Amino acid sequence: MRTRRLHTPGGRPVDIVVDQEIGSGAEGVVYPVADSPHVCAKIYSDFDRSAASGPRLDALTALEPVTWGGDCPEHLHVAWPRTTLRDGKGQLRGVVVPRIEGTPLLRLLDAGARIELLDEPTWRTTFAIAARLGRLFDMLHGAGIVIGDVSPANVLVDRHGHVTLLDCDGVQFTDPATGTRFAGEKFTPEYGAPEALDVKGLTREHDLFGLGVVICQLMMEGEHPFGGVSTAVPPSTSVEENIKRRNNRLTHPDRLVPMADSISAEILPPKVRDLIQQCFEDGYDDPLLRPSGRAWSHVLEQASFELMGCRYNPRHAYHRSAPECIWCARIAGGFGDHFPPPADWVPPPGARPLPLVPVETAGAVMTRPPVTYPAPPWPYPRMPFVPVPAAPPAPAPRSSRKQALRIVVWAVAVVLAICLLIAIFGH
Structure with a gap:
């Protein structure tokens, strides 16, 4: 094991295991830290640029999110920088x-990968992931943080569907100690708000546009809402141009060339579609109208309780606003089972095999072996209507019966009294 020793600002030595790379990117390489399984070190490739980022990173490690936990002891909401690392020359x-x-x-936008990476690879879990992502954005915005580089590549998901934000060293924030504003360093154009594509400087509303795109991709099985070839002449083919x-x-399907296996927005719960309208239409010209992370989280959590289970597949779930299982409908249409x-x-007795066709995901063809479970007839047969017999009338309360008896007794007494008077005075 080959290591390199660096030091924290306080002089504490940190040994980096440089021959066991965890990951790499445009900014640097991530290595393990010797004898510290719960942390790792991100070493920057551009030393000149990293040296100029010293004040930013020192301020970043003193912000509130460095103390955040997670949804459970094994989870953290953010992979926030704990401390900076310096060489012998400082x-x-x-x-x-x-x-x-x-x-x-x-990776979870790929149906085949999702099956291997989640304990419960269902649409219901997708709702939970999207809701947690919205809550995380709301937490960061509440702490004065602008994420900037919104992208599904910068969010980590564990097997239970808990989410963690990565690459937090590039966020935009203001140092509360000095009032210095450190601008966001970059953003991914495919998730950039329309105003961010032309001007510099990122805002909370920029994050909310990207959040809407990522949530739509999760809900729509990886389909980017602005992805495809436009119907205009000449057509636009890039996501940035479509934005x-x-x-x-989802909001202007007539503006993009339809795809045979595209999923209709009608499968989404109505309140989710309302938020999409607010994000991409109302919020297109007025970014302040884009729904917040909290709004997304609330609606998605509520919608997850409104999902119905499918009688033909235990992993199929669909919103109660749909007449039947939307995933069985796609199977019947020849688009495979996501x-x-x-x-x-174990399928129910009498089930017959349903051969599955290849599923197109992320530009690659994934073929699954046939599985045996009930082939859903289309349209589904309806159960015959059986009228419910009317319930017998409830017995009158005891107090009501006593009152009626008193009235009858008094009526009889009055009649007898009248008859007696007639008999006496009639003679």
């Missing part, structure tokens, strides 16, 4: 960040 070389287990959210021209597959049942699932 030059900044990297940061220490928590070591998080999980997979990039980007500029408001070519959205949520196949567990391998050990």
Whole structure:
């Protein structure tokens, strides 16, 4: 094991295991830290640039999110930098960040990968992931943080669907100690708000546009709402150009060339569609109208309780506003099963095999072996209507019966009294 020793600003030595790379990117390489399984070190590739970032990173490690926990003891909401790392000359070389287990959210947009990476690879889990992502954005915005580089590649998801934000060293914030504003360093154009594509400087509303895009991708099985070829002449083919021209597959399906296996926005709960309208239409010209992370989280959590279970596949779930199972409908249409049942699932007696066709995901063809479970007839047969017999009338309360008896007795007494008077005075 080959190590390199760096030091924290306080002089504490940190040994970096440089021959066991965890990951790499445009900014640097992530390595393990010797004898510290819960943290790792991000070492920057551009030493000159990292040296100039010293004040930013020192301020970043003193912000509120450094103390945040997570949804459970094994989870953290953010992989926030804990401290900076410097060499023997005092030059900044990297940061220490928590070591998080999980997979990039980007991979979960692939139906085949999702089956292997989640304990419960269902649409219901997708709602939970999206709701947690909205809550995380709301927490960061409440702490005065602008994420900037919104992308499913920068979000880690564990097997239970808990989410963690990565690459937090590039966020935009203001140092509360000095009042210095450190601008966001970059953003991913495919998730950038229309105003951010033309001007510099990122805002909370920029994050909310990207959040809407990521949530739509989660809900729509990886389909980017602005992805595709436009119907305009000449057509636009890039996501960035479609964002500029408001070519959205969910709110303006007529502006993009339809795809045979595209999923209709009608599968989404009505309140989710309302938020999409606010984000991409109302909020296109007025960014302040875009729904907050809290709004997304609230609506998605509520909608998850309104999902129905499918009688043909234990992993199929669909919103109660749909007349039947939307995933069975796609199977019947020849588009394969994005949520196949567990391998050990035993189909009901009398089930017949349903061959599955290849599923197109992320530009690659994934073929699954046929599984045996009830082939859903289409349309589904309806159960015959059986009228419910009317319930017998409830017995009158005891007090009512006594009152009626008193009235009868008094009526009889009055009649007898009248008859007696007639008999006496009639003679």
